[in-house]
Amino acid sequence: MTGPRFTPLIxxxxxxxxxxxxxxxxxxxxxxxxARLGANENGFGPSxxxxxxxxxxxxxxxxxxxxxxxxxxxxxxxxxxxxxENIVVGEGIxxxxxxxxxxxxxxxxxxxxxxxxxxxxxxxxxxxxxxxxKVPYAGDFEDPEALIARARAVAPKLxxxxxxxxxxxxxxxxxxxxxxxxxxPDGSLLILDEAYVELAPEGTAAPVDPDDRRVIRMRxxxxxxxxxxxxxxxxxxxAPLIAAFDKIRNHFGMGRIxxxxxxxxxxxxxxxxxxxxxxxxxRDRIGQIARDNGLVPLPSATNFVAVDCGADGAFARAVLxxxxxxGIFVRMPGVAPLDRCIRISCxxxxxxxxxxxxxxxxxxxxxxxxxx
Amino acid sequence: MTGPRFTPLIxxxxxxxxxxxxxxxxxxxxxxxxARLGANENGFGPSxxxxxxxxxxxxxxxxxxxxxxxxxxxxxxxxxxxxxENIVVGEGIxxxxxxxxxxxxxxxxxxxxxxxxxxxxxxxxxxxxxxxxKVPYAGDFEDPEALIARARAVAPKLxxxxxxxxxxxxxxxxxxxxxxxxxxPDGSLLILDEAYVELAPEGTAAPVDPDDRRVIRMRxxxxxxxxxxxxxxxxxxxAPLIAAFDKIRNHFGMGRIxxxxxxxxxxxxxxxxxxxxxxxxxRDRIGQIARDNGLVPLPSATNFVAVDCGADGAFARAVLxxxxxxGIFVRMPGVAPLDRCIRISCxxxxxxxxxxxxxxxxxxxxxxxxxx
Numbered sequence: 228m229t230g231p232r233f234t235p236l237i238x239x240x241x242x243x244x245x246x247x248x249x250x251x252x253x254x255x256x257x258x259x260x261x262a263r264l265g266a267n268e269n270g271f272g273p274s275x276x277x278x279x280x281x282x283x284x285x286x287x288x289x290x291x292x293x294x295x296x297x298x299x300x301x302x303x304x305x306x307x308x309x310x311x312e313n314i315v316v317g318e319g320i321x322x323x324x325x326x327x328x329x330x331x332x333x334x335x336x337x338x339x340x341x342x343x344x345x346x347x348x349x350x351x352x353x354x355x356x357x358x359x360x361k362v363p364y365a366g367d368f369e370d371p372e373a374l375i376a377r378a379r380a381v382a383p384k385l386x387x388x389x390x391x392x393x394x395x396x397x398x399x400x401x402x403x404x405x406x407x408x409x410x411x412p413d414g415s416l417l418i419l420d421e422a423y424v425e426l427a428p429e430g431t432a433a434p435v436d437p438d439d440r441r442v443i444r445m446r447x448x449x450x451x452x453x454x455x456x457x458x459x460x461x462x463x464x465x466a467p468l469i470a471a472f473d474k475i476r477n478h479f480g481m482g483r484i485x486x487x488x489x490x491x492x493x494x495x496x497x498x499x500x501x502x503x504x505x506x507x508x509x510r511d512r513i514g515q516i517a518r519d520n521g522l523v524p525l526p527s528a529t530n531f532v533a534v535d536c537g538a539d540g541a542f543a544r545a546v547l548x549x550x551x552x553x554g555i556f557v558r559m560p561g562v563a564p565l566d567r568c569i570r571i572s573c574x575x576x577x578x579x580x581x582x583x584x585x586x587x588x589x590x591x592x593x594x595x596x597x598x599x
Numbered sequence: 600m601t602g603p604r605f606t607p608l609i610x611x612x613x614x615x616x617x618x619x620x621x622x623x624x625x626x627x628x629x630x631x632x633x634a635r636l637g638a639n640e641n642g643f644g645p646s647x648x649x650x651x652x653x654x655x656x657x658x659x660x661x662x663x664x665x666x667x668x669x670x671x672x673x674x675x676x677x678x679x680x681x682x683x684e685n686i687v688v689g690e691g692i693x694x695x696x697x698x699x700x701x702x703x704x705x706x707x708x709x710x711x712x713x714x715x716x717x718x719x720x721x722x723x724x725x726x727x728x729x730x731x732x733k734v735p736y737a738g739d740f741e742d743p744e745a746l747i748a749r750a751r752a753v754a755p756k757l758x759x760x761x762x763x764x765x766x767x768x769x770x771x772x773x774x775x776x777x778x779x780x781x782x783x784p785d786g787s788l789l790i791l792d793e794a795y796v797e798l799a800p801e802g803t804a805a806p807v808d809p810d811d812r813r814v815i816r817m818r819x820x821x822x823x824x825x826x827x828x829x830x831x832x833x834x835x836x837x838a839p840l841i842a843a844f845d846k847i848r849n850h851f852g853m854g855r856i857x858x859x860x861x862x863x864x865x866x867x868x869x870x871x872x873x874x875x876x877x878x879x880x881x882r883d884r885i886g887q888i889a890r891d892n893g894l895v896p897l898p899s900a901t902n903f904v905a906v907d908c909g910a911d912g913a914f915a916r917a918v919l920x921x922x923x924x925x926g927i928f929v930r931m932p933g934v935a936p937l938d939r940c941i942r943i944s945c946x947x948x949x950x951x952x953x954x955x956x957x958x959x960x961x962x963x964x965x966x967x968x969x970x971x
Contacts, residue, residue, distance in 0.1 A: 230788070230812030230813065230837065230839070231702070231703050231756065231786075231787075231788035231812070231840055232703060232756055232786050233702055233703055233843060234701075234702070234703060234704065234705045235705070236705075237701070237702050237703070237843060237846060237847070240846045240847075241846075242842060242843075242845055242846060243846075244666070244845055244850055245850060246666070246850070246851075247666075248663065248665050248667060248851075250665040250667065250669060251665075251667060251669075254669065263662065266662075266663055268661050268662055268663060269661050270661060271661070272658065272660075272661045273660060273661060278657045278658050278660075281653075281654075281657035281660065281856065282653075282654035282657045284828075285650045285653035285654045285856070285860070286644065286650050287828065288644075288645060288650075288653065288825075288826050288827070288828040288829050288860070289640050289641050289642060289643070289644045289645060289825040289826065289827060289828065290635065290638075290640055290827060290828050291620065291638055291640060291821075291827045291828055292828050292830075293620050293622040293623075294616070294618070294619075294620045295620060295622065295623060297622060297623075297626065318690060318849055318852045319849070319851060319852070321849050321850075321851055321852070322849045322852060325847075325849055329606075329609070329701075329726075330603070330605055330606070330609050331603050331604060331605055331606060331609075332606065333607070333608075347850075354701075354846065354847040384603070384604055414603075414604050415603075416602070416603035440602030440603070441602065449663075453660075453661040454660050454661065455660070455661060455662060455663045455851075456656075456659065456660040456661065456662050456663055456664050456854055456855030456856065457660050457854055457855075457856065458664075458851070458853075458854045465602065467602070468602065468603055470614060471605060471609060471614075473614055473616055474609060474612045474613075474614060474615075474726065475609070475612075475697075475726040477690055477691070477693050477694045477697055478616055478617060478618065478693075478719075479618075479620075479691060479693055479827075479830070480690045480693070480694060480830060481830075482828055482829050482830045482854060482856075482857060483828030483829075484653065484657070484828065484829065484854075484856050484857075485854060485856075488657070488660070
């Protein structure tokens, strides 16, 4: 009895997960975090209209969601000035990145990204046997020119960049990204991950023709719209590329409640404007807390702040672990030199107060560590 | 500007979708169906406790769902007398079938299923380049012995069977399926799709050791639990196989509302018992409506009834189209001889009354068609 025969690709893949959830840590600790500020969730929550729409849809959940996501795609097309044929809706940007990797990557195909950029993208590339080529950040920014230069060298199927960036919170102008699109080599596709762009300064969204075949943009309801647990992402791109998702996607994968919530959230532009103000104020609050503890907050165009702890990755990790022991969940970048920072998500004042109370003790605890 | 380069597999795949949703037909018609009886949804709806849990979770949807689905897996493990390591939760059985296909199928790999069985499974096999080998039904039943015989001949990576069966509604005893498991050839994995098993007679669920490496069972909250639009499926199998899903799955793909709803539905065993009675009565009601129109309802172990229209596929399709024109959404099997039937989902009395009113006209309209 041999059991199933995995593909050679799967058999060789390590059993890694891109992120461990806070619930796993909570189960290990035996209690919940007091402040959940690690996953760039939006603790200010979704629009009350979206909550009401989702609660109402719960009674209708015996129906499958529309597999074409027609109403949501139509609303998104109006928002972005394109056709529904330019939009695919999926189970978060994560789900869409997984589908896209499958569409273009065969084992051995090259992919270009940044050292320290989104681990879940790398996970999906590995899952298709793609080979990652990484360029360093330029300071605390992803480096469009370096990404393009590497792409010219390795002829990748995919190039990945996030603007604004995660985990550093930095952003380039949309104009600079549009210029990057113009440099994408023939045969490569640029993934422009704009998960946080609704929270960035005016002019950060790249002015890109939705029918431009060189680029696919990814958006989400998880951040500005506060609906991470509803799992709604979408991509904007040329119609032939968007149509190809239908060849492999889970057609009924979008839940009916999620569809209803996203549609209501999209319509509540007042709430989105309010959210931008709340998150702007929360960024300032995190910055002040950081400075009060002798740490340096980096400028942020997102709903989180990368806080430079002023030393190396080991020190930042010690601060993070001391915060966790105090009941504060935060995360940090995975590679040097970005990992001198911890990454703190914006949130309501009770969580900020808990952070403010815990951070002095956490920094002190980290400083008391014996030298390595 | 060439745009993205798809993999050879994707470039060669036809743009097919496994099912068109009723919403697509409704948009074409310009009005909604009066009775939604085509997708084997459960119009009696989910447990009120599940609805309440989902409505409550809507306010918490700013949080990602636990990527380990720990609470739900633990509850399912208690139900099935296994360990959480034997269970993977995913975006419906559809989502899990897609992951499983990716885990084992490389282009050219053989797969065995039945002619007329679940199209979405075939879709995922094609999406991985698998080669389908199909055996005919034995009457209105899938044929375990024929599936095993074909498997001995082609050494497939996967063998698919649904018990109870969709689209015919027939069921074998669990003992017969357990005997089938004992015949699975080395190197093949049997997928036992038990989407409808909670609605079948006692003894239909196969008595299978969860750690048996030859079989993976699939279950769902879409049918008996009435939560199709929440997208929650799970699979039960040997721990090494279950662990492999972590290599490729969308770890945060399960929404928080869906998790909460499934957990509440699972706890409400009273509702499930009530549902079995409601659906049993609805099967009888559909049977009577069919007989009243001179049609023959097939015995059903599911929440739908395959109704033999007494002629060929063209006639059944004419009945189906006439029903659609009357506002009644039903579906039918895709291949002969199964396609002499239409497939009608159970539902509340208003939908049954609409069906009873429309079916005589639909049958008459089909009979009035000019001979082909």
